[in-house]
Amino acid sequence: MTKRIALIGSGLIGCGWAVVFSRAGWDVAFHDIKPGRADQAVEDTKASLENLESCGFLESAADCAQHLFSVKSLDAAIEGATFVQENVLETPEEKLTVFEELDRKVPKDVTLGSSASTIPASAFTEQLEGRERCIIVHPCNPPYLVPLVEIVPAPWTAQATTDYCIKLMTDVNLVPILLHKEMYGFVLNRLQVALVNEAMHLVGKGVASATDVEKTLKNGLGLRWSFMGPFQTMDLAAPTGFKEYATKFGHSYRNMGKELGVAEEWSTDAIDQVDQFLRDEVPLDKLKERGQWRDRKLMKLAADGED
Amino acid sequence: MTKRIALIGSGLIGCGWAVVFSRAGWDVAFHDIKPGRADQAVEDTKASLENLESCGFLESAADCAQHLFSVKSLDAAIEGATFVQENVLETPEEKLTVFEELDRKVPKDVTLGSSASTIPASAFTEQLEGRERCIIVHPCNPPYLVPLVEIVPAPWTAQATTDYCIKLMTDVNLVPILLHKEMYGFVLNRLQVALVNEAMHLVGKGVASATDVEKTLKNGLGLRWSFMGPFQTMDLAAPTGFKEYATKFGHSYRNMGKELGVAEEWSTDAIDQVDQFLRDEVPLDKLKERGQWRDRKLMKLAADGED
Numbered sequence A, B: 001m002t003k004r005i006a007l008i009g010s011g012l013i014g015c016g017w018a019v020v021f022s023r024a025g026w027d028v029a030f031h032d033i034k035p036g037r038a039d040q041a042v043e044d045t046k047a048s049l050e051n052l053e054s055c056g057f058l059e060s061a062a063d064c065a066q067h068l069f070s071v072k073s074l075d076a077a078i079e080g081a082t083f084v085q086e087n088v089l090e091t092p093e094e095k096l097t098v099f100e101e102l103d104r105k106v107p108k109d110v111t112l113g114s115s116a117s118t119i120p121a122s123a124f125t126e127q128l129e130g131r132e133r134c135i136i137v138h139p140c141n142p143p144y145l146v147p148l149v150e151i152v153p154a155p156w157t158a159q160a161t162t163d164y165c166i167k168l169m170t171d172v173n174l175v176p177i178l179l180h181k182e183m184y185g186f187v188l189n190r191l192q193v194a195l196v197n198e199a200m201h202l203v204g205k206g207v208a209s210a211t212d213v214e215k216t217l218k219n220g221l222g223l224r225w226s227f228m229g230p231f232q233t234m235d236l237a238a239p240t241g242f243k244e245y246a247t248k249f250g251h252s253y254r255n256m257g258k259e260l261g262v263a264e265e266w267s268t269d270a271i272d273q274v275d276q277f278l279r280d281e282v283p284l285d286k287l288k289e290r291g292q293w294r295d296r297k298l299m300k301l302a303a304d305g306e307d
Helices: A013-022 A037-054 A061-065 A074-078 A093-107 A159-171 A187-204 A210-225 A230-235 A241-258 A266-281 A284-305 B012-023 B036-056 B063-066 B074-078 B092-105 B157-171 B188-204 B210-225 B231-235 B242-259 B269-282 B284-305
Strands: A004-009 A027-031 A067-071 A082-087 A112-115 A132-141 A148-153 A175-178 B004-008 B025-033 B068-071 B083-086 B110-112 B132-140 B148-153 B175-178
Touching: A004 A013, A004 A074, A013 A027, A013 A037, A013 A093, A013 A132, A013 B242, A027 B012, A037 A067, A037 A187, A074 A093, A074 A132, A074 A241, A074 B012, A093 A112, A093 A159, A093 B132, A112 A159, A132 A159, A148 A159, A148 A241, A148 B210, A159 A175, A159 B004, A159 B284, A175 B210, A187 A266, A187 B188, A187 B231, A210 A230, A210 A266, A210 B148, A210 B175, A210 B210, A210 B231, A230 A241, A230 B188, A230 B210, A230 B269, A230 B284, A241 B092, A241 B188, A241 B269, A266 B231, A284 B012, A284 B210, A284 B231, A284 B284, B004 B012, B004 B074, B012 B025, B012 B036, B012 B063, B012 B132, B025 B074, B036 B063, B036 B068, B036 B284, B068 B269, B074 B092, B083 B092, B092 B110, B110 B157, B132 B157, B148 B157, B157 B175, B188 B210, B231 B242, B231 B269
Parallel strands: A004 A027, A004 A082, A027 A067, A082 A112, A112 A132, A148 A175, B004 B025, B004 B083, B025 B068, B083 B110, B110 B132, B148 B175
Antiparallel strands: A132 A148, B132 B148
16 A cells, blocks of 8 residues: 655645655645645745756656655645644644644554754644654755755654654665754754854844855865764875864864854844855856756765765 | 975864965975974875875875975975965964964065964954055865865955965865855854764763764764765755745754753763764874775765765
């Protein structure tokens, strides 16, 4: 029998999941409370599948597309679902509303995942009867090319639920990591926010232009980080490895850490400068094409990563 | 006439510069106060050049190697130098000692660069007669494959010195960025420290294993950052771009920023966990080979980046 994922919420994240699961042979049911959005999601997902096929990253986009369905109601979406993944707005209230309905209606043996990117499951599942089958499964964007996925159980999530998700994500070719404690922002977004907030801070303070800060990642830090993490990068930056590096530079990291502007709000000026830089690079009406360009670059990286 | 760079300090950073400049046809004079170190630098640089050649990234390692010289004294190093680059220990005292001697001995029309990675030039050039020709030229590691370089003038650095360095770095195929204000850690290391400190914090708190935090970069955040900066990444994470993203997620970045552990010291436990993870991956005696593996990965990225 074909497995089936119900996607509750069919925006950018829902479409990403649809590629991942249809590629793995699952049926995908899109639902969205916004009229027309689920139909649009089928079209957007097809475009992504075709982009993958055209780059040789998928045998048949058409075969995958046959697995995609848009449905009118939540009830129709969850009917026969093997796994349910929620992708609605990032607020505890929205998540709670959806999870209450899902927990009432979905058979007890089906896992309920949430794409929450910052809010832990304990913020919206505590009162649910089936809270032990609720868990955060937070993907990257786009998940079919950036394979990391964060598995974040709440304190009451069953071990079996966690185990199921880790296996499921591996089966659909993603790279799961497991969080042992809930923490706002999880791992990925905390790391991202640390860097992005300091980047906004430096632009706002006039230390460097948005163009130059962007270059610092793409011509500098980001190159190594695409195949090694921060730890191995440090390991190779001192002749006898990380311990030497920590001894030599640890104090400098500590001193700098205290001076960073990561807790400061993004200034209006910094937002405007960054926006100006981005619009000069890519006009708004070319953003969708730029997304496909990004996907093609990621496909090259994925191909290189295999050897 | 062949141009000549004098490298004062011949460790890892000095060797990186030697590849960059010998590749561009410059003569390279290595000096180091540590006996034998300059000779070793010639050998290490040759090995890097050969690695580049074997991957088709350099026509002739032997041709480049002919430009490398080890000299016994600082006087011999600076004789006939077109440009002088200091790469000694990262302390204001060490830098000051070297710069005092350089400023006394090197002809006034020659620029004195420093590879300082965190300390601004004003911390060790204020009292020098020729302080207007002193400037930070901070490379990545390794600079011949990670092309970003930070140009950081002190308040008294001459505009001509800054202009010369930007042109020089472009000429030797690096990607210079210009800092308009001095700030401890400059741009690159502030961004790196923001992320690394939070990574160490998460490992120390037991939120995720060192392995999983490492994966978060190399299978997640770092993939996009190898060809787009943080700003374009956000631009493509909302259907109508960065302004929408900032409106939707700005408050979340602000809230998370306040909770990050970037100002905290690396715990001994976190250091040990990271070290254990790294040594399980690559034993200490294989670290040099791992550096060559990293270089080959970076060469692939550079080749991909060209289209």
